[in-house]
Amino acid sequence: MAAFLRQVVVSAWRQPELRLRALQCAACHSRWCLISSRTLYTAEYDPNEKTFEKLLIANRGEIACRVIKTCKKMGIKTVAIHSDVDSSAVHVKMADEAVCVGPAPTSKSYLNMDAIMEAIKQTRAQAVHPGYGFLSENKEFARHLDADEAVRIAREIGYPVMIKASAGGGGKGMRIAWDDEETREGFRFSSQEAASSFGDDRLLIEKFIDNPRHIEIQVLADQHGNALWLNERECSIQRRNQKVVEEAPSTFLDSETRRAMGEQAVALAKAVKYSSAGTVEFLVDSKKNFYFLEMNTRLQVEHPITECITGLDLVQEMIRVAKGYPLRHKQADIPISGWALECRVYAEDPYKSFGLPSIGRLSQYQEPLHVSNVRVDSGIQEGSDISIYYDPMISKLITYGSDRAEALQRMEEALDNYVIRGVTHNIALLREVIIHPRFVQGDISTRFLPDVYPDGFKGHKLTDLEKKELLATATCLYVAEQLRSQQFLGTSRISLAKVELRHWELSVQLGDGTFSATVSNNGSTFSVEVDGMKLNVTSEWNLASPLLSVTIDGTQRTIQCLSRDAAGNISIQFLGTVYKLRILTKLAAELNKYMPEKAVEDTSSILRSPMPGTVVAVSVKPGDLVSDGQEICVIEAMKMQNSLIAAKSGKVKAVHCKAGETVGEGDLLVELE
Numbered sequence: 001m002a003a004f005l006r007q008v009v010v011s012a013w014r015q016p017e018l019r020l021r022a023l024q025c026a027a028c029h030s031r032w033c034l035i036s037s038r039t040l041y042t043a044e045y046d047p048n049e050k051t052f053e054k055l056l057i058a059n060r061g062e063i064a065c066r067v068i069k070t071c072k073k074m075g076i077k078t079v080a081i082h083s084d085v086d087s088s089a090v091h092v093k094m095a096d097e098a099v100c101v102g103p104a105p106t107s108k109s110y111l112n113m114d115a116i117m118e119a120i121k122q123t124r125a126q127a128v129h130p131g132y133g134f135l136s137e138n139k140e141f142a143r144h145l146d147a148d149e150a151v152r153i154a155r156e157i158g159y160p161v162m163i164k165a166s167a168g169g170g171g172k173g174m175r176i177a178w179d180d181e182e183t184r185e186g187f188r189f190s191s192q193e194a195a196s197s198f199g200d201d202r203l204l205i206e207k208f209i210d211n212p213r214h215i216e217i218q219v220l221a222d223q224h225g226n227a228l229w230l231n232e233r234e235c236s237i238q239r240r241n242q243k244v245v246e247e248a249p250s251t252f253l254d255s256e257t258r259r260a261m262g263e264q265a266v267a268l269a270k271a272v273k274y275s276s277a278g279t280v281e282f283l284v285d286s287k288k289n290f291y292f293l294e295m296n297t298r299l300q301v302e303h304p305i306t307e308c309i310t311g312l313d314l315v316q317e318m319i320r321v322a323k324g325y326p327l328r329h330k331q332a333d334i335p336i337s338g339w340a341l342e343c344r345v346y347a348e349d350p351y352k353s354f355g356l357p358s359i360g361r362l363s364q365y366q367e368p369l370h371v372s373n374v375r376v377d378s379g380i381q382e383g384s385d386i387s388i389y390y391d392p393m394i395s396k397l398i399t400y401g402s403d404r405a406e407a408l409q410r411m412e413e414a415l416d417n418y419v420i421r422g423v424t425h426n427i428a429l430l431r432e433v434i435i436h437p438r439f440v441q442g443d444i445s446t447r448f449l450p451d452v453y454p455d456g457f458k459g460h461k462l463t464d465l466e467k468k469e470l471l472a473t474a475t476c477l478y479v480a481e482q483l484r485s486q487q488f489l490g491t492s493r494i495s496l497a498k499v500e501l502r503h504w505e506l507s508v509q510l511g512d513g514t515f516s517a518t519v520s521n522n523g524s525t526f527s528v529e530v531d532g533m534k535l536n537v538t539s540e541w542n543l544a545s546p547l548l549s550v551t552i553d554g555t556q557r558t559i560q561c562l563s564r565d566a567a568g569n570i571s572i573q574f575l576g577t578v579y580k581l582r583i584l585t586k587l588a589a590e591l592n593k594y595m596p597e598k599a600v601e602d603t604s605s606i607l608r609s610p611m612p613g614t615v616v617a618v619s620v621k622p623g624d625l626v627s628d629g630q631e632i633c634v635i636e637a638m639k640m641q642n643s644l645i646a647a648k649s650g651k652v653k654a655v656h657c658k659a660g661e662t663v664g665e666g667d668l669l670v671e672l673e
Helices: 061-073 090-094 113-123 147-157 180-198 255-271 303-310 314-323 404-416 427-435 437-441 448-452 464-485 586-592
Strands: 054-057 077-083 097-102 127-129 161-165 174-177 203-207 213-221 227-239 242-248 276-284 290-296 339-346 364-366 374-378 393-401 419-421 502-510 513-522 525-530 533-538 548-552 555-564 569-574 577-585 606-608 613-618 631-637 640-645 650-655 668-672
Touching: 054 061, 054 113, 061 077, 061 090, 061 314, 061 374, 061 393, 077 090, 077 113, 097 113, 127 314, 147 161, 147 180, 147 203, 161 180, 174 180, 180 203, 180 631, 180 640, 213 255, 213 314, 227 255, 227 303, 227 448, 242 303, 242 427, 255 276, 255 290, 276 314, 303 314, 303 339, 303 374, 303 393, 339 404, 339 427, 393 404, 404 427, 404 555, 427 437, 427 577, 437 448, 464 502, 464 513, 464 525, 464 533, 464 548, 464 555, 464 569, 464 577, 502 586, 577 586, 631 668
Parallel strands: 054 077, 054 127, 077 097
Antiparallel strands: 161 174, 161 203, 213 227, 213 276, 227 242, 242 339, 276 290, 339 393, 364 419, 374 393, 502 513, 502 577, 513 525, 525 533, 533 548, 548 555, 555 569, 569 577, 606 668, 613 631, 631 640, 650 668
16 A cells, blocks of 8 residues: 655645555656756666655656656656546556556546555555646645635735635646636636646635746755755746746845745745655745745656756655655755756647647657757657647756856757647747847746737747748748659659759748749759848758758758648748748739638637637527627636637627537637627
8 A cells, every 4th residue: 555745645644544554655856967968867876775666656747757767767666547548648658557547537537536546556556656736735625615705815815816726736726816806706717727627626815926036945855854955946937827937046046045045945844844855935026035935745847957956856855755764965965056947848829828728639749859958858759649638738848058048048949949740839939938138137027928928929020130031941942842843753863952053033921021032042052032132041951851950141040841832831930930921933923913812700799719628617698698808608728717708799699519518729609699
């Protein structure tokens, strides 16, 4: 019989009859040494140090894979749990054993405590690692709070307040409320999301501090009264209260503030007799005053960047502590070595509220592991499905450098070389964040995204030179494909280097603009005159490769050609953002103006689903009168609930959905007269 780490569920096991003797939860993580093009563990594993023979991972995806990697190095056998739709998932394949614990909904599988306990008995696992989310901080299902009580508490604290799931994490079940009405609405959505994501609908209400930095201290403690702080992580880049980009250390803290925060974090861990790895989170204002936010008694998503700068394998340390071993390190032994960044790569559309979920199958997937000093923590592979049932995270992309500038440069390169096809992803947003002057200067807060993009994210804004580089590259791709199409079966293959010099007069459409371009080729080098500027473009022009390294007048760019067709349409990922262009010959462009234009759909009287998901509630019926901004229905996707509102006032003509139905992106939900 295995058990959860006492720290993770300490108050759940207060009663002796509930405290199963061997029940401990061993959460772990590993240190990667990023000193070359390979990612390596540098943590030492003592073969004579006995921990557990078999460990069950009560989680899925990248964190389950992450735990399994360290367990394998420690000689610990692993048991994976999975839902029926996850039977072929990567974490299932990696584990020594696997047990299905129920159907796709998390409440019937990954939150099904009875089924998980049965899996523990069945496999004779000696310990359980909960990862983060799901049951990692769950004590028991609890009573529902009353919304009026939430309003009363919010008034006592003083607006604005933060409403958040008590068993939460990852921004699930979290809302900011500025008045009574928003408190009631936030209570409704937060409690529903909390129950769906964590199996626990209890909520916390706390004072909300506007525009701070979110900085957390990693702590590590054992059962013998020893505790360390492992420096800080800056987690201020957030959307919908969920972290997107993290780094360690923080550009903002000085050594004195770092020490003060670390010592208070350790004091807290000792005061509650905590043992294991945990995180104490703070909000820090512009004067370096810091305020305690919460303590997460589990492994954090962003733990890899702490491993990079300290050299510790947090998963290994958690397993050792769970077995009863004392810490092997002293506070003076904990360094800050170099700089690490983490970008959370999600299957979502960053152009919709900084990221509404996207689902689909990864038709092509290639991690940028060839880039120096890169680590990718993922639980998927080419062919994996991103479904509506679970969090849309594809991976955690981590880069390491001797200093921040080097880590940033490697992250930019890694994002450009990350190939993801089949789902929409947020790489464009991640890349824009890390190259933005405010981020580069360290001028950030939790309001970074809404402050920098008040009208929403629109992608990379091309400079005049960058636009010409994109146009030149696109025309060269067009010509390279035309030349390849002139090679026929039964003839010797002709390389571009042997093709005679030719000239192409083209018209290129990009956005609302139309540009003239003249292209001539001399082998693999093209000379392009576009919009009055001459550029030389060189590449191997391997049109079958998802990545293409292009040199434009000495500047190297890594681009991705996502699609192209016979009508001249081409989609190129350039500087992280996908641009759609149309390239026509001069004659075709002249004739194209006679083609009728497709009428633009009037969307003011219809409501379509902005994302795939499940209809939670429908608030109207045919014949109802609605006003502009009134809630029409609620859609849940990846455990986040979204209220969809009317774009104008009118009468409901038809309702095409009902609670419990699954809808796709763009599906018609409601029509107004």
